């Protein structure tokens with residue numbers, strides 16, 4: 001049987017973020033092709049599930065080993081997708097750790113549970129974990145490989161077959177990736193990455209039993225509604241407007257350096273980017289001076305992709321959103337201290353680290369996701385004010401607090417966010433084993449990280465064994481009923 005996904009006649013042009021040129025074409029799967037793929041994976045999945053967690057881990061280990069031994073084709077394609085090299089390499093490097101981490105977790109979590117007596121006399125309870133047959137993964141353009149595998153690996157370890165639909169904005173890596181999957185035929189029977197756009201993502205929901213979606217709130221809402229119509233679970237990882245609170249007890253120079261990195265890494269195109277900074281008045285000026293100086297030292301990776309620290313804005317429409325937020329902020333009195341203008345080089349769009357002051361919460365820059373390297377900074381006087389400002393958001397993805405550890409920890413517990421980094425930003429991207437939920441509009445469903453990341457692909461089946469006297473109709477005879485019995 002061919003493991004190559006069938007193709008459709010529809011074609012989509014793909015823009016190169018460094019040149020602005022459409023230099024690639026994808027062929028989204030149509031509904032019939034997707035249904036055929038779903039059927040093929042659904043047929044292969046029972047054997048995959050029955051093979052056991054150790055076997056599944058060995059198959060995934062073989063694939064990861066092959067991919068990481070010859071990462072060139074996938075990394076080159078990811079570099080063309082995203083206009084950056086080091087982060088492209090960094091996206092695939094966690095693969096081995098992800099496989100090993102979930103393999104170890106899987107062998108502990110999927111071990112047969114001992115039978116136990118029920119609180120109901122005479123009945124014993126056995127519990128089985130049953131994977132969903134086909135898991136669907138729909139991923140965004142900012143980290144195309146990482147945000148696909150973060151869900152696909154635990155789903156495969158759990159015993160699901162998986163179809164991944166990466167973003168149509170960054171699809172070049174799919175072909176070389178599937179090439180590597182095909183080198184491990186057993187894996188190719190249960191894992192497919194497919195090309196397609198929003199329509200393909202919508203159609204994928206029809207073919208799957210659980211959906212993991214990473215993307216915007218607007219699309220996440222559509223996905224959740226569609227999943228609800230199909231009665232399948234939706235795990236949603238959505239946008240954020242992560243705040244950082246810098247307490248007077250923090251080292252202003254160190255906090256500025258770290259916050260700069262956590263804000264402009266990946267050109268700010270990361271869900272857990274720090275997008276607003278509240279600094280306690282006594283160190284506000286020192287913090288700002290350090291931040292501005294550090295921001296001015298950052299270089300674009302243009303014209304040489306292997307130089308500088310910041311790549312282009314990947315998605316043309318995002319550049320317009322960022323420019324719109326900056327224009328709105330300026331019109332309302334904000335001061336732009338660095339960067340601030342979308343620069344066009346070689347057909348691509350770049351933005352240097354943009355430090356903005358005199359900001360207020362009536363600016364979209366302070367309330368809507370920017371997804372760019374923009375750092376608005378606001379002073380505050382007391383902690384209650386900082387907590388109120390940080391929580392004044394529809395989002396609750398993550399947050400950061402800088403300062404003396406015990407004090408920072410006390411502030412962290414007051415924040416409406418699923419993860420709070422202390423004296424760093426975005427630590428969820430390093431500690432994949434920290435369980436967290438997304439608060440408010442930043443997501444829905446159980447944690448993607450840690451044991452829940454695996455358990456969300458499994459349903460519990462209870463086996464109830466009657467070892468006492470099973471009831472008969474005699475037990476329902478009205479004449480046998482007496483008060484107190």
Ligand code: NAD
Pocket residue numbers: 138139140141142147165166167168196197198199200201202203214215216217218219220222223237238239240270271369371397442443
């Ligand atoms: P997006 O919502 O536009 O698209 C995400 C994916 O959904 C793409 O693959 C797209 O083709 C698909 N899609 C579009 N319409 C669909 C539909 N009707 N049904 C099913 N699928 C559909 O998001 P994006 O612009 O690619 O990504 C940026 C967003 O992702 C930002 O908001 C960012 O914060 C968020 N994000 C969140 C996390 C997280 O872990 N919380 C991580 C990275 C990015």
